[in-house]
Amino acid sequence: MTVYPATGSGTETAAAPAPLRRIAPLLTAMFLVNVFGYAANNAALTVLLPTQVRSAAGDDAVATLALVTSVSAIASFGIPPLVGLMSDRTRTRWGRRSPWILAGGVTTAAALVLTGAVSTVTGLVIGSFLIQATINIGLNIILATIPEGVPPRRHGLASTVQGVGIPVGGVIGVQLGAALAGSPMVAYALLGGLFLIASVISAILVRDRSSTALDDPRLERTPIGRQFMAMFSSLRDRDYRWVFVSRAVIYMGYYIVFGFGLYILQDYVELPAALTPTAAVATAQTTSIVFLTIGTLIAGPLVDRLGRHRGFVLISSLLLTSSIVLPLFSPSWTMFLVQAGLSGFALGAFLGVDLSLATLVLPKTGDAGRDLGVFHIALTAPQVIAPFAAALAVERLGGYPALFVVGGVFAFLGSLTVLRVRPQRVDK
Template identity: 85%
Template structure:
């Protein structure tokens, strides 16, 4: 899963299991920020630097296909865990509430999975390790979102979205810089990242301070069989407008991750780097540049669309700009052009996310199950980064090398930009 902002829709029929309490908002915002910063630090460090480096050492010339395998198998965890864990946490009854135990468990399990991934040196070991990381890290990253409609007043949900969104690029910068600095000591890197995420999870679980819900009456969840709820996990995608927003985000992210998920290999095999600049350090520089501009784009586009409206138009323009940025290296395989691509694509993606968050909130259907439905929407971010390596491997190995990679990524981003036009304009007026 690649480290990027997740929308915070407000379910309209969520049971009031833990009504917002005065003075609790700052603690919830701090918990959300910590989980996102150190969760995405671990994820970005591994995806951008550590995992590709391990796969290259283990598979040699077959690294492209091997990385696709490692990420592809983890797709099972990325697709299934968020809604499933969200559903289970909705039904959890403990003296510490229903969210805190899951956040704490996610921190412990993620730390263990990261250490395991750092200890293995074969493709098979990396497949197992990375699958476990994706399965466990999504617990905390998804569950923390459910605390927003439950613990933060509706009039401050915008602030919660901003805090969560800023935490993700901050974590991304920390992750890629730490990964590049410790690329020759991957075990140390994974252990450090796991320890930081565990500490963040423990602090966040304490900050949430949920009430005991062991005697809480939740008749709707208690009476409905678990199997039936499991089968209904993706029912929100039956709504036409929500489905097209989901598809648009997923396809645009697929185009983005098809190219940027292979940044290390692009810089090793295709881009001409200045003398003395190592590919791992170049990845860290490019990723940091991209994340800085992503943050700027997000902060600009969100308030602007609130002021002007026209959500579909903003999404279309920002995603077309992303399409253009993805294909820029076709003009020149130089380090300067790659940096320009990183900055422009980061700004475009940030502008898209800032607007798309608002669009998704508007069209989200009534569900009554915050953990489950936020987990489903989380898949639109997770799925592309695990599918993209297969697409990238196909492009590089069978369609013409890295030139084909940029073209394929651009085509997906362009198609994703067009799908937002399927959302009915009358459904997104503000």
């Protein structure tokens, strides 16, 4: 496998006509990678890591979980655009994307098994970092296949498939995590094995024609430092920057609350006597994911038919904002389930159009892998940074009520930022 350097101009580099392929195999690959990638990620962040941290840190679990997940933010920031940039310049007989999808599966499986084998805070910090570093390889690379293999008029469908993969994976992950919380090694090994299998199948399905033929005589050898500094150049584009900011801030509000779901159920919500917090978080997550799937399936096809991407994002994010603050009115199990369902539907509607909007405003630089890697940070970074903000809210600003307020504020601000994106026209 050869990795070629970036061009000096940064415009339409090694770009050849997008490979002709049926989109069904590509969408299947996208679905598989997202299902089993987010199954592993959701199980780790929602159930397994919090359980391991509680066992390792005891009463300091809230602050320790924030430390564990915040350190892994480094991987979420750096890995997606770096791997995307390298895949853009990869030349093999198997194409550009497939080798990286396969590599992501192998390394993620290893990182998950390692995390299941540790029991100290230091070990969990390292394990969480490696999970985020490796799992984001495949989850990011698969996004680059959308502008390369899917017509713009079907980007809503691609966004829906990608979005539905997240809740389906979430159900699998949270149920496996809850069922095997007492045996983390078994849970991590099973999740790693499933993701590896999905990655192998997806690498085969995505495989395009040999990318050794994509060499461009205009390629210039550019110092690696300049290539690295150019990784975030896509954010200079006004519309792409505001789509990125909107996604990041909305997800920040979401994960501030729902990343602490297990602790909220343990320390704040009044549960029925026969219901344990671990079983409760699995039920709530499943409820949320069912409604998330419904929202995604509705929004994606509608945005392909109607357009109005900004309007869909705005309405769904405002609905998410209102759902986040519901437990302020009653710390009951019933209210928590209502919150789970409403927030799931809102997030699903957001997922059904968010990626579609991003691919429409994607800068035409010939670096789709790199630029969508940057966009992927807007999803992954809040997921690992939010626990730090949540811990500050719980410990310094007034407990769990402050948590819901802070999360709601972030989601509301994110909903406003999408208005800065100019309306997009899609040719039918």
